[in-house]
Each structure stands twice: as structure tokens, then as C-alpha cells.
Amino acid sequence: MGDPQYFSVKGGANPHTRNILGLKKRVDPDRARRQWHTMARTLLAHGAEVLVVEPHELLPGLVYPANAGFLYPREGIPAAWKVFHLANLLPSRAPERDVYRSFIRSLGFVTNEIEARFEGEADFFPAGAYMLFTHGPIERQRFVLTIGLPPWKRLYGFRSDDRAIGELGRIAAGAQILSLELCLEAHYHGDTVLCSFGPRREFVLAHMDGLTRQSGEELRNAFASNLVELQAADAALYAANSFQVEYQGKYYLFMPLGVGETLCQQIRERGVEPVLIDVSEFLAKGGGSIKCMILDLGPSADQPKGAEAASFRAQRSYGQLFEMES
Numbered sequence: 001m002g003d004p005q006y007f008s009v010k011g012g013a014n015p016h017t018r019n020i021l022g023l024k025k026r027v028d029p030d031r032a033r034r035q036w037h038t039m040a041r042t043l044l045a046h047g048a049e050v051l052v053v054e055p056h057e058l059l060p061g062l063v064y065p066a067n068a069g070f071l072y073p074r075e076g077i078p079a080a081w082k083v084f085h086l087a088n089l090l091p092s093r094a095p096e097r098d099v100y101r102s103f104i105r106s107l108g109f110v111t112n113e114i115e116a117r118f119e120g121e122a123d124f125f126p127a128g129a130y131m132l133f134t135h136g137p138i139e140r141q142r143f144v145l146t147i148g149l150p151p152w153k154r155l156y157g158f159r160s161d162d163r164a165i166g167e168l169g170r171i172a173a174g175a176q177i178l179s180l181e182l183c184l185e186a187h188y189h190g191d192t193v194l195c196s197f198g199p200r201r202e203f204v205l206a207h208m209d210g211l212t213r214q215s216g217e218e219l220r221n222a223f224a225s226n227l228v229e230l231q232a233a234d235a236a237l238y239a240a241n242s243f244q245v246e247y248q249g250k251y252y253l254f255m256p257l258g259v260g261e262t263l264c265q266q267i268r269e270r271g272v273e274p275v276l277i278d279v280s281e282f283l284a285k286g287g288g289s290i291k292c293m294i295l296d297l298g299p300s301a302d303q304p305k306g307a308e309a310a311s312f313r314a315q316r317s318y319g320q321l322f323e324m325e326s
Helices: 031-044 096-106 162-172 212-228 232-234 261-268 280-286 307-317 318-323
Strands: 069-072 085-086 111-112 124-127 131-135 142-145 152-154 176-181 194-197 203-206 227-229 242-248 251-254 274-276
Touching: 031 251, 031 274, 031 280, 031 318, 069 274, 085 096, 085 227, 096 307, 124 194, 131 194, 176 212, 194 251, 203 212, 212 227, 227 261, 251 261, 251 307, 261 274
Parallel strands: 085 111, 131 176, 203 227, 251 274
Antiparallel strands: 069 085, 124 131, 142 152, 194 203, 242 251
């Protein structure tokens, strides 16, 4: 997780970050910090290890580290065989790559750098037998004239180029990649539209309106009865931007506070318990929710074991950094 000390709207690079006039929103920093600490402590209470990326005043996007890249292969593979593939971020967030590279290497992982525009496990993640790759048209973000009030709108585009699939296919050789196209700028990453969960991540929450018609049909064909289609109200709360934790033989899905009881019951019926957390300041102002705020490095048992890596993990652990506040 990324330390929220400097969380703010700097670039205004998605529709949640600006008001109807296109002006950048202002963050309530105290509220954001309270929500962030509550989320971190709830993760800890469910057996997760929370490591904290150091804050940088000019890089407020570090609070959303899901964009940093992705680790592959994942579970059950010795750490020495794993590589962390650094994302090629939106230009306004590109300097974050240096921070993530240093952090990941200090944890003992080898790094590689993706060449195509691509934003990490926010757009490339496992679901059942597949690796899902989500993408959409890349735009130069700008204001354009339009008919209406106000007579302009902000053009945002998406974050991962479909041409990244060549690199991803070589990295995940042997995996079945399902390529899906996004179509709503407010849901600009795949992890705001889709969430895999369950013991084998075999179930998928899906905001179907966030996908093109063809991609929606391909998703239905791939997951059939394992697909849980989100209602509009839950999708707007970023219900798909959720994160699963296994703890003491049970599965928990961390979800944004406010999702409906019908959805919670659908998740319970699939053997997973919802845990609702208020991260509304991060969604309403920054356009990211629970999963956006987490970079998943897999089980602690699979992490590099060297002395330097262990020392760095201890230094950056939530308990070490915030024990006085805990």
C-alpha cells in the first residue's frame, strides 16, 4: 500500500478527479488518512502482511500501487523464479516507476520493464483458467469543445494499449489470455470492471456496461454461471475494485462500503465472506477504491528470503511505521 501523506488530485487524469466544470477536486486529507489506516488494519486483522511504499510529495498517485506492475509467475513458485514486470504508466504518473522499481528490488525481486503503455495488475490479473487483459483506446488527455453546458468536456481515454498483449503473451507463455476491451472512461482500468474471487478465483464480478458488446459476450462464454453481473448502483461504487484474502482456511472479499446486500449474499453463496470498508474519499476524489490501493505480491511464504530483503520488509511494515498510531 502507498502511504497517503501526500494524497491529492494533481493531474486530474480520470473522471472522478474533476467536477462537472472540469476543475480538479480537493481531497480531505484527514478523512483520507483515517480511511487508509482503517483499511490497512482490517487487512492485518485478516492475516495480510501490509508493506508501505514511502510517500513523495510530487507523486500523489503512489497511493494507488496496483498500477505499479505485476508479479509473474505467482503462487507456489520459488521467489527466485519470479519477476516483477514494471508498468509503463500514464505520462503524468511515469516518475512513479522509479519508486516502484527501487521498492520491489529491495524486497528481493528481479524486475523487468514493459515497453507498451500498460498499467500493471489493474489491467492484467488471473481469473480461473485465464489471465484477463483489459485495454482501451489511449488518448492524449485534454479538454475538447462539445455541444451542451458547459461547452467543453475532458477527454481521458484508457490506460493500457492492446498492443501490450504481445509482451504479456511472452511473459505469461502457456497461460490462456482473455483480451477484453473497456468502453467507459469512468471505469478506465479492468479492475474497476472485473474482480475474480473464490478458492481458484473462478468467479468473476462484472460490470458488463464497462465492456464492449463483443468483449462482454466473450466474458460470458468463458465464465458462464461463474459470472456475477453487477447492478448499476454497485458498479458505480466500484464493487469490482475488490480484493480477496485467504485467512485461516476462509476467504474474505474486501469491498467498498455501500454495496448492496443482494450482492453480498451472492458472494456468500460462493463461499466467500464480504468485508465492507469505507474508502469513499479515494474513489470520489482520486478515482480508485480498494484494489487500486493494493499491489498484490502473493503469499508471504513465497517471498524472497535473503537477509537484506527481510530487513527491508521489516522497515516498511505497517506495524513498524505506524506502531504509535496503532
